[in-house]
Amino acid sequence: MEASAWSPVMRVSIHSNRVGRSSGIPPSLLKQIIYRGLPRIVGHLSLNDCGGPCPSTRGDRAPAFEAGNLFTSLEATWLLKKKGQEVRRCLAGRSIFLVGMMGSGKTTVGEIMSEALGYTFIDSDKYVEQTLGLDSVAQIFKQCGEKFFRDYESDALQQLSMMGNLVVATGGGAVIRPVNWEYMKQGLSVYLDVPVDALARRIAAVGTNSRPLLDFDSGDPYTKAFIGLFTLSKKRAQSYSSADVTVSLLDLAANLGVEDVSDLTPTAIATEVLVQVEKFLGGGIDSLDKRTCP
Numbered sequence: 001m002e003a004s005a006w007s008p009v010m011r012v013s014i015h016s017n018r019v020g021r022s023s024g025i026p027p028s029l030l031k032q033i034i035y036r037g038l039p040r041i042v043g044h045l046s047l048n049d050c051g052g053p054c055p056s057t058r059g060d061r062a063p064a065f066e067a068g069n070l071f072t073s074l075e076a077t078w079l080l081k082k083k084g085q086e087v088r089r090c091l092a093g094r095s096i097f098l099v100g101m102m103g104s105g106k107t108t109v110g111e112i113m114s115e116a117l118g119y120t121f122i123d124s125d126k127y128v129e130q131t132l133g134l135d136s137v138a139q140i141f142k143q144c145g146e147k148f149f150r151d152y153e154s155d156a157l158q159q160l161s162m163m164g165n166l167v168v169a170t171g172g173g174a175v176i177r178p179v180n181w182e183y184m185k186q187g188l189s190v191y192l193d194v195p196v197d198a199l200a201r202r203i204a205a206v207g208t209n210s211r212p213l214l215d216f217d218s219g220d221p222y223t224k225a226f227i228g229l230f231t232l233s234k235k236r237a238q239s240y241s242s243a244d245v246t247v248s249l250l251d252l253a254a255n256l257g258v259e260d261v262s263d264l265t266p267t268a269i270a271t272e273v274l275v276q277v278e279k280f281l282g283g284g285i286d287s288l289d290k291r292t293c294p
């Protein structure tokens, strides 16, 4: 999944005076994360086990086995882990609930964050599937309808809210029920704000089959995804804005001088989420040396 989905790293343009402005991460490290921060891919490659075409064989990518690439990836991993350790102290066991539209990266970014924090990752859609013993959310919608799914989704969030030390990727529609916010307020909520075009491109790449609210009868995958996401995002904008922390990919890209949000790696986004969470909790953000968190 990762190897084929990430966008070409070579197209990223970096303006050194802008890098790191919002995040408090040393500019040289942040540049490397954005420019070549592909630790998960390198991890796969080092096992010689890429699921699709290896990045090293693709013309639009930096050579994956180049010593510098591995080195910078290790630095990115180190920085993420360090931030994770700092934020873990600030969180003091509170869980993080990631909210956002379908395809916003809650699962991808959440898994990376959970590893950095030493937290357990839970995907609430999967939790509901397992509770019901059904294969997919699409099947639940088809057999039992949306309301039935939403009831189980609320139950799942209630149960998860009573545990600590979790990063939870919530379902894209979890925000529409006020009671779910009561559950999520037991921890910290983070909204991943991704432009609809980028969401539609990501979802079109894998098809709309697994996402019942986008799986219309006609239209190509991008158009179906775009129309569905656009409509839902308008309806949900206010709900998403209730999150404690918002991480806007447009803002992050602008602050980093990156032209296209698709060029932001999951590691960079996960690191930014941790930085913003730390900021929300009152921790040091201007420098890695400032650690004012209790």
Ligand SMILES: Nc1ncnc2c1ncn2[C@@H]1O[C@H](COP(=O)(O)OP(=O)(O)OP(=O)(O)O)[C@@H](O)[C@H]1O
Pocket (backbone or CB within 6 Å): 001, 002, 005, 006, 007, 100, 101, 102, 103, 104, 105, 106, 107, 108, 109, 125, 169, 170, 171, 172, 202, 203, 206, 211, 262, 264, 265, 266, 269
């Ligand atoms: N930063 C990124 N750059 C490019 N592709 C990404 C990025 N983050 C996630 N993706 C891809 O986008 C798709 C959706 O990601 P993911 O499953 O993490 O989103 P989600 O918010 O959990 O979605 P859903 O709510 O529908 O389950 C996946 O194919 C994933 O590989």
Ligand SMILES: O=C(O)C1=C[C@@H](O)[C@@H](O)[C@H](O)C1
Pocket (backbone or CB within 6 Å): 101, 102, 125, 137, 170, 171, 172, 173, 174, 210, 211, 212, 213
């Ligand atoms: O945005 C939504 O309403 C949904 C998102 C998915 O995560 C699933 O929870 C389901 O497909 C509904």
